[in-house]
Amino acid sequence: MPEHQHHAIDYIEITVNEVQEAKQFYASAFGWNFNDYGPDYAGIQGPEREVGGLAKGETAHGGPLVVLYSEALEKSLAAVTEAGVTIVKEPFDFPGGRRMLYADPSGNELAVWSTA
Numbered sequence: 001m002p003e004h005q006h007h008a009i010d011y012i013e014i015t016v017n018e019v020q021e022a023k024q025f026y027a028s029a030f031g032w033n034f035n036d037y038g039p040d041y042a043g044i045q046g047p048e049r050e051v052g053g054l055a056k057g058e059t060a061h062g063g064p065l066v067v068l069y070s071e072a073l074e075k076s077l078a079a080v081t082e083a084g085v086t087i088v089k090e091p092f093d094f095p096g097g098r099r100m101l102y103a104d105p106s107g108n109e110l111a112v113w114s115t116a
Helices: 019-030 073-082
Strands: 009-016 033-036 041-045 050-056 065-069 086-094 097-103 109-114
Touching: 009 019, 009 109, 019 033, 019 041, 019 050, 073 086, 073 097, 073 109
Parallel strands: 009 050, 065 109
Antiparallel strands: 009 065, 033 041, 041 050, 086 097, 097 109
16 A cells, blocks of 8 residues: 555644644654654654654634645646635745645645655
């Protein structure tokens, strides 16, 4: 089975007020382990790979960010745009790949990422 599946839910990002405090909570409550990417982000380790992250930011909107995987981010961007939804953030580089954010017809923000 491939590590990532095209257009499948691949990662969940939880916005938190304080990354260190959130890490302590999730480690204590659920035994989670983390990869630190600086003071504002920690990756959540799953059994075989990173499965999510804790991101410092505004929590006013609530809810985690659902992240889909794409084999070709530019093609996914085109498909999302053609489907008529709003691009919240154009593709940008981050450690490990590239990512974009869009809002679905109900206003839910989701992301799509790719390794290339």
